[in-house]
Amino acid sequence: MKRPTQDLAGLLAALDPHAGLGQRHVWLIDLLDWVRGTRDSVPGSTSRVQLFLEAVEARPDVQRQLQTWWATLVESVDITTLLADFGFAKDTALLSEAAERLRNKLLPHSPETIDASELFVLALPSAFDAKWLGALDEATLNRLVALLTPQSPQGASRWQHALLDAITYCAGQILSTGFAPGLRLRMSESARDAQPFHALIRDVESLRVEVLHALRTPDRLQEAARRLRERLEACRAAAATVYTHFEDNGISVDLVFRLRQLRARILRVRELLDYLLSPQPAVTAARLLAHLVEVGQERRSLRALLASNSSLLAAKVAERSAETGEHYITRTAVEYRSMVKKAAGGGAVMAFTTLAKFALYAMALSAFWGGFWAGANYALSFVLVQLLHFTVATKQPAMTAPAMAAKLKELASGEAIESFVDEVTHLVRSQVAAVLGNVLVVYPLVLGLALLIAWAKGSPAISTKEAGHVLESLHLLGPSLLFAAFTGVLLFASSIIAGWTENWFVLHRLDSAVRYNPRITARLGKERAARWAHFLRENLSGFAANISLGFMLGLVPAFAGFFGLGLDVRHVTLSSGQLGAATAALGWDVIHQSAFWWAVATIPLLGALNVGVSFYMAFRLALRAHNVSGVDRSRIYAAMRHRLLKAPLSFFVPERQAA
Numbered sequence: 001m002k003r004p005t006q007d008l009a010g011l012l013a014a015l016d017p018h019a020g021l022g023q024r025h026v027w028l029i030d031l032l033d034w035v036r037g038t039r040d041s042v043p044g045s046t047s048r049v050q051l052f053l054e055a056v057e058a059r060p061d062v063q064r065q066l067q068t069w070w071a072t073l074v075e076s077v078d079i080t081t082l083l084a085d086f087g088f089a090k091d092t093a094l095l096s097e098a099a100e101r102l103r104n105k106l107l108p109h110s111p112e113t114i115d116a117s118e119l120f121v122l123a124l125p126s127a128f129d130a131k132w133l134g135a136l137d138e139a140t141l142n143r144l145v146a147l148l149t150p151q152s153p154q155g156a157s158r159w160q161h162a163l164l165d166a167i168t169y170c171a172g173q174i175l176s177t178g179f180a181p182g183l184r185l186r187m188s189e190s191a192r193d194a195q196p197f198h199a200l201i202r203d204v205e206s207l208r209v210e211v212l213h214a215l216r217t218p219d220r221l222q223e224a225a226r227r228l229r230e231r232l233e234a235c236r237a238a239a240a241t242v243y244t245h246f247e248d249n250g251i252s253v254d255l256v257f258r259l260r261q262l263r264a265r266i267l268r269v270r271e272l273l274d275y276l277l278s279p280q281p282a283v284t285a286a287r288l289l290a291h292l293v294e295v296g297q298e299r300r301s302l303r304a305l306l307a308s309n310s311s312l313l314a315a316k317v318a319e320r321s322a323e324t325g326e327h328y329i330t331r332t333a334v335e336y337r338s339m340v341k342k343a344a345g346g347g348a349v350m351a352f353t354t355l356a357k358f359a360l361y362a363m364a365l366s367a368f369w370g371g372f373w374a375g376a377n378y379a380l381s382f383v384l385v386q387l388l389h390f391t392v393a394t395k396q397p398a399m400t401a402p403a404m405a406a407k408l409k410e411l412a413s414g415e416a417i418e419s420f421v422d423e424v425t426h427l428v429r430s431q432v433a434a435v436l437g438n439v440l441v442v443y444p445l446v447l448g449l450a451l452l453i454a455w456a457k458g459s460p461a462i463s464t465k466e467a468g469h470v471l472e473s474l475h476l477l478g479p480s481l482l483f484a485a486f487t488g489v490l491l492f493a494s495s496i497i498a499g500w501t502e503n504w505f506v507l508h509r510l511d512s513a514v515r516y517n518p519r520i521t522a523r524l525g526k527e528r529a530a531r532w533a534h535f536l537r538e539n540l541s542g543f544a545a546n547i548s549l550g551f552m553l554g555l556v557p558a559f560a561g562f563f564g565l566g567l568d569v570r571h572v573t574l575s576s577g578q579l580g581a582a583t584a585a586l587g588w589d590v591i592h593q594s595a596f597w598w599a600v601a602t603i604p605l606l607g608a609l610n611v612g613v614s615f616y617m618a619f620r621l622a623l624r625a626h627n628v629s630g631v632d633r634s635r636i637y638a639a640m641r642h643r644l645l646k647a648p649l650s651f652f653v654p655e656r657q658a659a
Contacts, residue, residue: 007034008048008055012062017069021076022112024069025119029111032123036132045132046140053143063147070148074158082116083166083272083288087295088173088261097257104300124293133290141282159285163276164208170269171204177262178235182255188241196234203228211276225273236266250507329423330430333654339430343437345390347573350438351445353381354577355453358462367558375554378574382546386539392573393434393607421639428651435607438573446580460585467585470578473568474599484570484606488613490552495618498545511537572607579603 011031016023035048056063089097111122124133149158177183178197207228210221239262242255271291278284330336356377360370385392450461460467474480505511514520515533524532553569560567579599583590590596643650 008052012055012059015062015065015069017065017072020112021114022110024073025111025113025122027069028073028119029123032129036126036128039126039128042128042131042135045128046135049132049136049140049144053140053147056147057143067148067150077114077116077119079116079162080165080169082120082292083162084169084173084268086117086120086292087299088265089257101300120292121296124289124296127293127297130290130293130297133286133293136286138280138283141286145282157281159281160211160276163272164211167269167272167276168201168204168208170265170272171200174232174235174262174265174269175200177258177265178239180258182252183239183242183258183262186242186245186249186255187238188244191238191241194234194238196231196238200231200235203231207273221277225277228273229270232266232269236263239263249509250503250505252507329426330433330654331426336429336433336654339391339433340437342389342391343393343434344441345388346385346392346434347438347441348445349381349385349388349390350392350573351442351449351577351580353377354442354446354574354581355449355461356381357574357578358466358581361466367561368555371555371558372551373554375551377550378553379547379550382550383543386542386546391434391437393431393438393611417635417639420636421643424640425643425650429654431611432652435572435611439576439603439607442573442577443580446577447584450581450584454584462581462585464585467582468595470582471590471593471595471599474570474575474579474602475595476598476602476605479566479568480570480575480602481605481609483568484572484609485613486567487553487569487571488610489617490549490556490569491610491614492617494545494549494552495614496621497548498541501544502541505536505540570606570610572603572610575606576603 011027011034014027014030016027019027031052035045035052037044037048056066090100109118109122111119113119175197178200184192203224207221207224210224239259242259246252246256271288275281275284275288330339357374360373360377363370365373382392453461472478511533514536515530517529521529553571557568582599583596586593586596
C-alpha cells in the first residue's frame with residue numbers, strides 16, 4: 001500500500017479549490033484514476049476509497065479545501081443533464097446518432113466543461129467503475145457525504161432538487177416525442193383517445209409540490225408517486241401500439257429509434273423516482289452513478305446502436321423474404337418438375353446474357369463502363385427471367401432461408417423436428433433442381449449459339465485467347481471458389497435490398513398513392529392505375545433484388561480492381577455459359593485438355609458455394625430477426641444425419657407418391 005499512499009499524498013497536495021475550471025476537473029479525473037488502480041481488483045479500489053477518507057479526515061486543512069472544491073464543483077457543473085439526458089441521443093434520427101457516436105470515439109473530450117455528462121465520461125470511463133461504485137457499503141458512502149457536505153440542509157436537499165429537475169426534463173422529452181406526428185398518427189385509436197401524454201407534466205408537478213412542501217405527508221407523497229408511475233405506464237403502452245402498425249405497414253428505422261428512446265426515457269423517470277423516494281440517498285446515488293457508467297459503455301457502442309434499432313427492420317425484411325421464399329420450395333413431384341422447367345427457362349435467358357457479356361468484352365470499354373454495361377446486361381436478364389416467371393437457381397437461397405428459420409420457432413417435439421428435416425430435404429431438392437435446370441440448358445444452348453455464330457461469320461464467336469482465359473479463370477485450383485463464396489455474399493445483399501425496398505414501398509403507402517392519387521389516376525385512368533399499383537406491389541421486391549444483383553455483379557469487380565483488391569465474381573449459371581462458349585471456340589479437341597476438366601469440376605462447387613453462402617447468411621439473419629434461441633441444434637443435426645443415411649436420394653429427387 002506504500003505506492004497508493006505516496007500517490008494519494010501527491011493528489012492531496014495538488015488539491016486547489018481556487019484553480020481554473022479545467023484544472024479542478026483534471027484533479028477529479030486523477031483522483032478516480034488512482035481509486036481504480038490497475039482495474040483488476042474491486043476490493044483494492046474500495047480500500048483506496050477508505051484510505052482517501054482516512055487521509056482527509058486526519059487533516060482538517062485538506063478537509064476544508066475538499067469541501068470548498070466540492071461546493072464549487074456542484075455550483076459550476078449542471079448535474080441535471082447527467083441524470084436526465086446521459087445515454088440518450090441528441091437528435092431523433094438514427095444516422096445522426098451514429099455519426100455522434102463515431103465522433104465521440106474519434107475526437108477527444110475536454111475536461112474544461114460545465115456539462116456533467118462530458119465530465120462523467122472522462123472521470124468514469126471504464127466498465128470497472130460500475131463494479132467498485134456498486135461495491136461501496138452504506139457506511140463508507142455516508143462518511144463520504146459527511147466529508148463533502150458536513151451540514152445537513154433544511155428541507156429538500158440539493159440531491160432531491162437535482163432529481164426533480166431531471167424528472168421534469170425527462171417528462172418534457174417524453175411529452176414532445178409522444179406528440180410527434182410520426183408516432184401519434186401510428187398509435188391505435190384507443191391510445192390516442194386515452195390521451196396519456198396530456199397529463200404527464202401535471203403529475204410531475206404534483207410530485208414536485210409534495211417533495212418540496214414543508215407540510216407534506218408520506219401518504220400524499222406516495223399517492224403522487226403512484227399516479228406518476230401509472231401515467232408513465234399508460235404512455236409506454238400507448239407508444240407500444242405503434243409496433244402493431246409496423247406489422248401491417250412497414251418499418252421505419254428512425255421511428256423505431258424514437259420509440260426506443262421514448263421507452264428508455266420512461267424507464268429513466270421511473271428509476272429517478274425510485275432514487276428520489278429512497279430512504280438511503282447516499283446508497284442510491286452510488287447505485288445510480290454505477291448504472292450511468294453502464295449506460296455510458298453502451299452509449300459508446302456503434303454496433304449496439306445499429307443492432308438494437310435495426311432488429312425490427314431485419315425481422316420485416318426476413319418476413320417479406322419468407323413469404324417469397326415459400327414459392328421456391330418444392331414438396332411434390334409435380335412442383336419439382338415445374339421447378340426444373342422454370343430453371344430451364346432461366347438457363348435459356350442466361351445463355352443470351354453470356355453471349356452479350358462477351359460482346360461487351362469485345363468493345364474494350366474502360367473498367368467502370370465495362371462493369372456498368374455488364375451490370376445492366378445482368379440486371380435486364382434477371383428482370384426478364386422474373387417477368388417470364390422463370391427462375392435462376394442462385395436467387396432462391398436468400399429467399400428460402402427466412403422461410404426455413406420461421407419453421408424453427410415451432411420446434412417443440414420430435415414430430416416438429418422431423419417436419420423441419422422434411423423442409424430441409426425439400427429445400428435442398430429444390431436447389432438441386434434449379435441448378436441442374438439452369439446449367440443443363442445454358443451450357444448446350446451457349447455452345448450451339450456460339451457454333452451458329454461461328455458458322456454465320458466464318459470465325460469463332462470468341463477468340464481462342466478469350467476461351468483460354470475462361471478455362472484458366474474457372475480452374476479448380478485457382479481463386480474461383482473464393483470468388484463464388486463472395487458472389488454468395490452479393491446474392492444475400494440483393495435479398496436485403498429487396499426486403500428493404502419493399503418495406504420502404506409499403507411504409508410510404510406508394511401502392512395506395514398510385515391507385516388513388518388524383519394526378520396519377522387522371523393520367524392513367526382508375527383501372528390502369530389500379531393495375532399498376534397491384535403490379536408494383538407484387539413485383540417491386542423482385543425488381544430491386546434483380547437490378548441490384550445485376551449491377552453488383554458488374555460493378556463490384558470494377559471497383560475492387562480500382563482499389564487493387566483483385567476480387568471477382570463467379571456465378572454458376574453464367575460460368576457454365578462461359579464454359580460453353582469456350583468449348584465452341586476451342587473445338588472438340590478441348591475435351592483432351594486437362595484445363596477443361598478442371599473447369600468442369602469447378603462448376604458444381606460454384607453452385608454449392610453460391611447457394612450455401614447466401615443461404616447461410618440469410619438463415620442467420622432470420623434466426624436473429626425471429627429471436628430464435630434455445631433450439632436443440634444437436635437433435636436437428638442428428639435427425640438430418642439419420643435422414644441422409646436412411647434416404648439419401650430424398651435430398652435430390654422427390655419420393656414417389658403411392659397411387
